[in-house]
Amino acid sequence: MKFEKFKNTRHASFNLRRNDVAKKAGINRLAITTQSNDWRVGDTTISMTLRDARALRDFLNQNLD
Numbered sequence: 109m110k111f112e113k114f115k116n117t118r119h120a121s122f123n124l125r126r127n128d129v130a131k132k133a134g135i136n137r138l139a140i141t142t143q144s145n146d147w148r149v150g151d152t153t154i155s156m157t158l159r160d161a162r163a164l165r166d167f168l169n170q171n172l173d
Contacts (some may be wrong), residue, residue: 110125110126110127111124111125111126111127112124112125112126119142119143120140120141120142120143121140121141121142121143122138122139122140123138123139123140123141124137124138124158125137125138125139126158136157136158137155137156137157137158138155138156138157138158138160138161139153139154139155140153140154140155141153
C-alpha cells in the first residue's frame with residue numbers, strides 16, 4: 109500500500125513517501141525542501157531514506173531543548 113504525506117510550513121516543505129510492497133532500496137524517502145527568496149538561487153532539497161530520517165529525528169530529540 110502506498111503512503112504519501114505532505115506538510116508545508118512558512119519556510120519548508122516536507123514530503124514523506126512509503127511503499128510497503130516495494131523491495132527496491134531507497135523507495136521509502138523523506139524530502140525536505142526550502143524555498144529560496146533569491147531568484148538567482150534555486151530551492152534546496154535534501155532527500156533521505158526513512159532510516160536516515162529516524163536517525164536525524166533521534167539526534168534532534170536528544171540535542172534540542
